[in-house]
Amino acid sequence: MISDRYKSYKRIYADNAATTKMGKSAIDAMLPYMDGIYGNPSSLHSEGQKAAEALVNARERIAACLGCTAREITFTSGGSEADNQAIVSAARLGERKGKKHIISTAFEHHAVLHTLEKLKNQGFEITLLDVHENGLVSAAEVEQAIRPDTCLVTVMYANNEIGTVQPVSEIGAVCRERGVIFHTDAVQAVGHLCIDVQKQNIDMLSLSAHKFHGPKGIGVLCARKGILLSNLIEGGAQERGKRAGTENIPAIMGMAAALEEACANMDENAQRLTSLRDKLIDGLSQIPHSVLNGDAQKRLPGNVSFCFEGIEGESLLLLLDDKGVCASSGSACTSGSLDPSHVLLAIGRVHDIAHGSLRLSLSAENTDEEIEYIIKSVKEVVEYLRGISPIWRDLVSGKKEFIIK
Amino acid sequence: MALYSEKVMDHFRNPRNVGVIENADGVGEVGNAKCGDIMKIYLKIENDTIVDVKFETFGCGSAIASSSMATELIKGKPVSEALSLTNKAVAEALDGLPAHKLHCSVLAEEAIKSALKDYYDKNGIEYDRGIFPDCESCGHCCEI
Numbered sequence: 001m002i003s004d005r006y007k008s009y010k011r012i013y014a015d016n017a018a019t020t021k022m023g024k025s026a027i028d029a030m031l032p033y034m035d036g037i038y039g040n041p042s043s044l045h046s047e048g049q050k051a052a053e054a055l056v057n058a059r060e061r062i063a064a065c066l067g068c069t070a071r072e073i074t075f076t077s078g079g080s081e082a083d084n085q086a087i088v089s090a091a092r093l094g095e096r097k098g099k100k101h102i103i104s105t106a107f108e109h110h111a112v113l114h115t116l117e118k119l120k121n122q123g124f125e126i127t128l129l130d131v132h133e134n135g136l137v138s139a140a141e142v143e144q145a146i147r148p149d150t151c152l153v154t155v156m157y158a159n160n161e162i163g164t165v166q167p168v169s170e171i172g173a174v175c176r177e178r179g180v181i182f183h184t185d186a187v188q189a190v191g192h193l194c195i196d197v198q199k200q201n202i203d204m205l206s207l208s209a210h211k212f213h214g215p216k217g218i219g220v221l222c223a224r225k226g227i228l229l230s231n232l233i234e235g236g237a238q239e240r241g242k243r244a245g246t247e248n249i250p251a252i253m254g255m256a257a258a259l260e261e262a263c264a265n266m267d268e269n270a271q272r273l274t275s276l277r278d279k280l281i282d283g284l285s286q287i288p289h290s291v292l293n294g295d296a297q298k299r300l301p302g303n304v305s306f307c308f309e310g311i312e313g314e315s316l317l318l319l320l321d322d323k324g325v326c327a328s329s330g331s332a333c334t335s336g337s338l339d340p341s342h343v344l345l346a347i348g349r350v351h352d353i354a355h356g357s358l359r360l361s362l363s364a365e366n367t368d369e370e371i372e373y374i375i376k377s378v379k380e381v382v383e384y385l386r387g388i389s390p391i392w393r394d395l396v397s398g399k400k401e402f403i404i405k
Numbered sequence: 406m407a408l409y410s411e412k413v414m415d416h417f418r419n420p421r422n423v424g425v426i427e428n429a430d431g432v433g434e435v436g437n438a439k440c441g442d443i444m445k446i447y448l449k450i451e452n453d454t455i456v457d458v459k460f461e462t463f464g465c466g467s468a469i470a471s472s473s474m475a476t477e478l479i480k481g482k483p484v485s486e487a488l489s490l491t492n493k494a495v496a497e498a499l500d501g502l503p504a505h506k507l508h509c510s511v512l513a514e515e516a517i518k519s520a521l522k523d524y525y526d527k528n529g530i531e532y533d534r535g536i537f538p539d540c541e542s543c544g545h546c547c548e549i
Contacts (some may be wrong), residue, residue: 034542312441314465318417340441354522388423388469390445391438 012370015326016211016302017160017188017361022254022323023213029257030215030250040246042238051249058256065263066205066222067196074221074229074239075252079187080111081232082206084219087115087154089223089230090204091124093181094151100124101150103142103180107131107344108156113342116154129155133348135164135294143174151183155300157189157205161359163303166192172201172275175359181227187211187219191262192270192300197222209251212268213363214258218251269364273301276362276371280304282377286294287382289395289404293347301391302362307349309404310392311356311385319381329357353392353403408454409466410500413434421477424459433519436512442468444516446476450524453484460516467506474498475513488521488536492516527540 010041013021033054039047039072041055059070066073076082087102094100104116106128116126127145129137142153153175158165175182183204186195197205203224210216215351218249229242236244262269277299281292284306293305308316313329320327329341341353349357360374386392393398409417426447436443442464449457458480460472475495479487492510496502502510522537524530 173486310463312464312468314418315469318414322418351440354439355438388420388461389463390434390443391463393425393461 008384011326012366012374013326014360014362014366014370014374015328016363017163017207017300017359018218018328019210020213022215023258023261025261026209026214026254026258030254033250036255037249038062041249042236044248050115051247053246054249054253054277058252061256062220062259063222065259066190066207066220067198067221069225071240072197072222072225074189074223074243075247076217076219076221076243077217077248078210079206079208080108082153082208082219083109083111083183083185083187084115084233085221085229086204086206086223087112087119087152088232089227090152090154090181090183090321091119093228094149097151098151099151101127101147103127103129103145103150103153103154103155105129105131105137105344107135107159107161108154109160109185111188112154112156113318123181131164131346134298135159135162135343136298137166137171137345139167139170139174142171142177146174146178146180150178153180155184156183157184157186157195158300158303159343160188161303161357163188163361164294164297164345165189167298168202169200172203175203176201188300188303191259192266192302194266197224203227209255209258212258212262214255215224215251218248218255220255226252244303260366267366270301272364273362273366276368277302277304279368280362280371280374281362283371284378287379289402290382291353291404293349295343300361304362305361306358307344307353307404308356308358308382309353310389310395310400311382313355313357315385316356316358316381318380319384320377323377323381325377328359328361349402408503409470412474412498412500413467413470413502416473416499418465420469420473422459422473422480423461426457426459429459429520431520431522431524432547433521433523435515435519436464438463441511443466444468444472444510444512446516446520448520448524450484455479455482455484455487464509464512465506467502467509468512470517470524471495471498471502471509471513475510475517479517484521486522487517490517499534528532 037050039051041052059073063070063073120126157168172182177396181203186205187208190207205222208219233244291307346353395402414470426449429447430450431448434445444459458476460476463467463471492514494511497508524531
């Protein structure tokens with residue numbers, strides 16, 4: 001039954017913040033390293049050395065896209081591992097000097113928040129900065145929070161749910177001036193926004209290939225020379241001894257190709273996406289008692305996040321899926337917990353509203369027609385679900401007051 | 406495997422008995438918006454039989470499907486039978502629910518009991534309070 005419905009509509013993919021479709025150039029870049037050049041880069045024979053050369057080449061190309069040196073690149077299994085390793089490394093460095101205070105924000109990815117929670121149990125003190133209703137922290141707020149015993153500031157480059165882009169360069173400058181390591185989880189930003197770690201004073205940066213049309217299961221921790229990394233995975237001399245395990249050469253080659261392509265087309269894509277995004281925001285804003293989450297301007301080119309009063313997110317997603325639209329939500333029900341998204345709560349959305357959230361994240365493949373179809377579909381589904389919602393009845397009849405005016 | 410059974414998806418996509426009964430003999434509303442589901446059940450009762458039932462639900466796919474299935478299970482049945490409807494029966498009739506969604510079937514059971522209690526109260530019918538547990542007793546969402 002589900003498959004019948006699946007077939008009856010053209011599919012529109014608007015969940016690129018979750019993952020992206022792989023690009024052809026990335027797939028093409030991977031294939032030779034699966035059948036032809038399959039050697040282990042640690043092997044001394046020619047097959048191994050060819051793989052080692054490819055690894056050197058990919059590392060240099062990725063470094064060039066980020067404005068760092070090849071030595072500063074450590075390949076990881078993805079963004080979560082990179083976040084974990086960055087934070088644990090800075091904590092260990094701080095600990096040695098008796099510095100056990102870390103600054104972050106309330107709406108980081110769980111790869112960051114859960115690592116911080118672990119460190120808290122080990123005696124670290126964590127300050128989570130308020131991200132305000134617009135989903136932005138300021139460099140001044142970071143500066144005020146820095147103490148003599150602060151060993152790390154970790155602030156995400158762009159939020160994965162509401163898409164807000166933080167003033168990373170300014171935060172980097174503040175941290176550099178105060179001698180505190182600055183890490184940014186740039187998983188949603190790399191390949192979409194212009195990044196130069198050196199110019200932006202970023203000491204450590206995490207990225208994940210599958211967010212910019214590369215393969216899944218591969219990422220990078222970029223760490224400035226002089227920052228000693230602590231191992232999460234022991235057992236080999238790979239990655240200068242900082243991350244054991246035979247390198248995933250096909251994925252690394254795919255990531256390098258995808259990143260180069262994303263950076264080469266960045267301006268053009270950003271311009272196109274911003275226009276599609278704003279059209280989508282305008283269309284959805286027409287739905288009564290709806291609200292855009294996060295600053296309207298300082299957000300990722302492809303991110304649209306809304307809350308609709310009186311409905312629940314999972315039902316919205318399932319019915320949109322029936323109409324061919326792939327979207328996601330910050331809603332609790334999808335994640336198996338009853339709590340709504342910590343991101344939406346962090347920007348001050350109350351529980352009642354946070355349950356009715358929708359995230360649409362676009363790619364350059366989306367078209368104007370698709371945006372129009374999405375707007376029409378969301379309007380229909382929201383109206384239908386409100387029609388069967390007892391809360392909506394109470395709101396409309398005046399028994400309860402609207403939270404979103 | 407998909408998140409939900411085909412039966413859940415069928416009741417979610419084509420919910421039975423959606424709506425309102427004006428001047429209902431019993432109305433019950435359980436859950437709260439904070440935890441993401443509210444169910445409201447309306448009953449029309451004649452000669453100790455549920456002659457009509459409607460529901461309104463704010464909630465996830467399984468909450469809507471559970472309400473729909475629960476109304477189907479009690480429609481046309483004697484009040485005593487509706488009173489003994491369990492969340493397990495609702496979940497089973499839907500060919501199962503994911504573990505973290507079982508509370509939706511609990512909510513459906515509670516909504517029906519709450520509507521029946523309202524019917525008893527409105528009509529001054531004596532009943533054993535023990536058969537109507539407090540909503541709070543399930544504790545699935547009131548912690549928030």
